[in-house]
Amino acid sequence: MLTVNKILQNYDSPEFQFRVCSQAQSFYDASTQELLDQPHISNHYYFYYLVKGKSAHQIDLNHLEILDGELLFICPNQVHSPQREAAENVFFKLYFEEHKQFLLKEHFAFLGNPFHTNQIRFSNNTSSRIHLIFKTLLELQQSHQTTPSLSLSYLNVLLEEFNLAYFSDVSQSLNTQEIGHFMDFKEYIYQNLTFELSIEQVAQELGISSSLLYKIVKKSTQQSPKQYLASLLVIEAQRRLLYSPISVKELAYDLGFSDPSYFSRFFKKYTGKSIRQFITDLSI
Known part of the structure; x- marks a missing residue:
């Protein structure tokens, strides 16, 4: 798997802490x-x-098609497989390193991607504002007389637009406290991703009841906590089978x-394919 951290760092700006580009620049x-x-x-x-x-991308193993006025965003450590850009596409791109979040005026919850989506859609009015902010950021980046604090102010406004749109679909069903609990749940799961993880233990670590955790996760994902954990295990298994030379036995233990035999049955239950068939399909 190609790791591009060092490549991107060569293009980082110590003054602005992030980078913006477009199809023209x-x-x-x-x-x-x-x-x-x-x-x-x-x-x-x-x-x-x-x-x-129109732009097509594969994030981990999910295929996404991005259309006019839509945003693709990718979190650190996700695998990105883009298709070659069409010459007629008009776009903006923004990069910044994970450890530079401390420069932001606040914590933007969507950066944790609690609902496991990499695509955001906007209203027409919001799209117009986002287009204007991107153009302004690009102009500021190219100006030698701009202070970094001004660019960061526009970046914060842009991320706030993304954050509001990301949560717009769930704000009607989850309150702020429930969203916070779900984000804590997801973070704990990612940091302790193992089949042996007990949902009751997770609830205890988060300081809430198992029944409340079930309610929040079900409302957020249409899955029970156990189903959500299983889906993340399958995604991680697929990612490793696709991008790393690892045996099925070693992967199961990891x-x-x-x-390992139960792991193979577990994999087939959630993907509809045996591990051998999954690997065979990848090579076609």
Whole structure:
């Protein structure tokens, strides 16, 4: 798996702490862009806002099609496999490193991607504002007389627009406290991703009851906590089978399964394919 952290760091701006580009003004040379067109992983947040056109991407194993006025965003350590950009597409791209979140005026909850989606849609009015903010950020980046604090102010406004749109669909069903509990649940699951994890233990660690945790996760994902954990285990298993040379036995033990045969049955239950068939399909 290609890791592009060092490549992207060569283009980081110490003054502005992030980078913006467009179809008309790219800051990558041809060789770097060729690398970024391959499946890769990085420690950057990546935002792709499509003003006009159509763009296809694969995030981990999910295929997404981005249309006019939509945003693709990718979190650190996700695998991104873009298709080659169409010449007629009009877009903006934004990169910043995960550890530079401390520069933001507040914590933007969507950056944790609690609902496991990489696509955000906007209203027409919001799309117009986002387009204008991106244009302003690009102009500020190119100006030698701009202070970093001004650019960061516009970046915060842009991320606030993303944050509001990300949560707009769930704000009617979950209150702020419930969203916070779900984000804590997801973070704990990711940090302790293993089949042996007890949902009751997770609830205890979060300081809430198992019944409340079930209610929140069900409302957020249409899955029970156990089903959500299983889906993350399957995604991680698929990712490793796709991008790393690992045996099924080793993978099973890494994910907390004491019996590799049971892991194989578990994988088939949730994917509809045996591990062998999954690997065979990847090679076609």
